[in-house]
Amino acid sequence: MAEKRSGCPINLSLEVIGDKWSLLVIRDMTFGNRRHFRELLTSSEEGIASNILADRLQRLVEAGLITRAPDPSHKQKVVYSLAEPGIQLVPVMAALGSWGRRHLPVSRELSIRAELLERGGPALWEDFMDELRELHLGKARPDGARSVLAHLTEAYLAEVARAEN
Amino acid sequence: MAEKRSGCPINLSLEVIGDKWSLLVIRDMTFGNRRHFRELLTSSEEGIASNILADRLQRLVEAGLITRAPDPSHKQKVVYSLAEPGIQLVPVMAALGSWGRRHLPVSRELSIRAELLERGGPALWEDFMDELRELHLGKARPDGARSVLAHLTEAYLAEVARAEN
DNA sequence: GATTGCTGGTTGCGATCTGCAACCACTCCG
DNA sequence: CGGAGTGGTTGCAGATCGCAACCAGCAATC
Numbered sequence: 106m107a108e109k110r111s112g113c114p115i116n117l118s119l120e121v122i123g124d125k126w127s128l129l130v131i132r133d134m135t136f137g138n139r140r141h142f143r144e145l146l147t148s149s150e151e152g153i154a155s156n157i158l159a160d161r162l163q164r165l166v167e168a169g170l171i172t173r174a175p176d177p178s179h180k181q182k183v184v185y186s187l188a189e190p191g192i193q194l195v196p197v198m199a200a201l202g203s204w205g206r207r208h209l210p211v212s213r214e215l216s217i218r219a220e221l222l223e224r225g226g227p228a229l230w231e232d233f234m235d236e237l238r239e240l241h242l243g244k245a246r247p248d249g250a251r252s253v254l255a256h257l258t259e260a261y262l263a264e265v266a267r268a269e270n
Numbered sequence: 271m272a273e274k275r276s277g278c279p280i281n282l283s284l285e286v287i288g289d290k291w292s293l294l295v296i297r298d299m300t301f302g303n304r305r306h307f308r309e310l311l312t313s314s315e316e317g318i319a320s321n322i323l324a325d326r327l328q329r330l331v332e333a334g335l336i337t338r339a340p341d342p343s344h345k346q347k348v349v350y351s352l353a354e355p356g357i358q359l360v361p362v363m364a365a366l367g368s369w370g371r372r373h374l375p376v377s378r379e380l381s382i383r384a385e386l387l388e389r390g391g392p393a394l395w396e397d398f399m400d401e402l403r404e405l406h407l408g409k410a411r412p413d414g415a416r417s418v419l420a421h422l423t424e425a426y427l428a429e430v431a432r433a434e435n
Numbered sequence: 436g437a438t439t440g441c442t443g444g445t446t447g448c449g450a451t452c453t454g455c456a457a458c459c460a461c462t463c464c465g
Numbered sequence: 466c467g468g469a470g471t472g473g474t475t476g477c478a479g480a481t482c483g484c485a486a487c488c489a490g491c492a493a494t495c
Contacts, residue, residue: 110316112377114370114384115297115363119372121292125453142472151275154454158472163366169373181462181471190373198280200365205279208355209286210333212277219279290482309445319483322446346442346491 110152121168122194124162126153128201131170131187131194135237136257139174140184150215165191186241195230199223214264216218218257229253286333287359291318291326293366296335296352296359300402301383301422306341313384315380330356351406360395360402364388379429383422394418 110116120130129151133139139148146158153161162185165171170191176182202219206212211219222229233253238244240254275281287293294316298304304313311323318326327350330336335356341347367384370376375385387394399417403409405419 109375111380112375113297113315113380114367114374114376115349116316116370117374117376118366118370119290119293123288123293125288127283128284128288129281132278143470146472150278151281152454154456155473156455156475157453160452176471179463179471181460183472190304190369193369193372197362197365197369199360201283202279204355204358204362205281205283207358209279209282210274210277211279211282215278308441311443319485320444321446322483325482344442346489348443363495 109115109267118197121170122197126157127165128194129153130158130161130165132198134171134185134187135190135195135198136254138185138254142185145185170194177213187237189238189242190242192234192237195234196227199230214261214268217260217264221257221260222239225253286335287362291322292330293322293359293363294318295326295330296356297363299336299350299352299356300360300363301419303419304403305351307348307350310350335359336394352402354361354403354407357399357406361392362398364395379426379433382425382429386422386425390418 106116110120122131129149130145130153133145133149137144137148139145142158142162145162146153146155162171162173166173166185168190169188172186172188174184174186176184199219199222202216203223206216206219206223222233232251235244235250236253239246275285287296293312295310295318298310298314302309302313304310307323307327310327311318311320317356327336327338331338331350333355334353337351339349339351341349344372364384364387367381368388371381371384371388387398397416400409400411400415401418
């Protein structure tokens with residue numbers, strides 16, 4: 106954070122999320138709705154180490170992408186939430202997912218969400234971001250608004266079930 | 271490259287371009303039309319070191335994002351070109367640029383391109399990618415097709431000139 | 436035909452980051 | 466009180482990074 110190699114938007118973005126783990130943490134919070142340290146640690150597909158996770162969470166809080174708050178239900182628990190800048194990474198993850206799906210050896214189960222995000226386009230991303238604002242920032246939204254998260258998760262689980270048969 | 275922590279598209283993408291330099295090299299090739307080692311080395315806003323540049327170029331070639339070819343005009347010269355997967359990173363860079371422009375302390379000159387890419391939307395990106403296919407892959411395209419690169423570069427230079435006054 | 440400069444790199448080395456495993460203080464539940 | 470669960474911290478070996486210095490081959494210059 107001290108550094109600032111140049112004022113280029115791409116460069117500055119990379120200085121914040123240009124490493125192998127930060128965006129995966131955001132991804133799990135966004136698509137997996139994981140909010141606690143242990144959830145992020147043990148449910149990670151890639152097996153992040155606890156010290157790396159602690160470091161990344163701290164950095165992301167400092168950078169303003171996520172927030173950290175005590176959980177009233179348990180005095181030692183901590184809830185991590187996406188802040189607005191973190192929520193707005195949805196299009197970035199969608200673009201990255203589309204690219205990876207096209208050019209890299211992805212697994213079908215894990216790429217179904219990327220496919221749906223790509224097909225849904227910006228309109229779907231906006232709905233998803235509104236849903237995240239509700240989940241993470243407590244902003245109410247109109248009754249009957251579709252749950253993109255549930256849609257994505259169902260599709261993922263269906264693929265998992267299909268792969269097992 | 272040997273690793274493959276998971277089959278998630280986002281994770282796999284990060285394993286290829288998830289570091290602080292790879293995407294900057296692609297950016298300079300894409301928006302600055304830099305094709306030679308020295309160009310990439312000395313014109314880099316961020317001051318990449320030569321060993322890092324050499325390493326990243328090699329990795330990007332191995333990953334299939336760019337190609338390396340001898341330059342007929344000078345037996346020791348080498349030309350680096352974007353391959354199709356590298357060209358298709360345009361939407362990723364556009365998304366990353368939009369995000370950075372919104373949430374980070376960018377400089378005006380360097381963010382004008384991100385702004386134009388954002389305003390132009392996917393239609394502009396497609397034209398730009400077609401132009402890159404012509405420049406890097408030699409694929410002809412219809413006469414009279416607009417040059418997005420020239421447009422972006424002019425806007426950038428105009429901003430530089432404006433900042434000096 | 437020696438010099439000078441440009442070409443794409445390589446080498447050495449210290450600092451930093453990564454990844455694994457073990458450990459810790461605290462809190463809630465029974 | 467005992468045990469499971471909480472968010473982490475600590476130690477340490479190995480990999481990676483980043484800077485600076487250096488290098489051999491080629492081409493134009495003097």
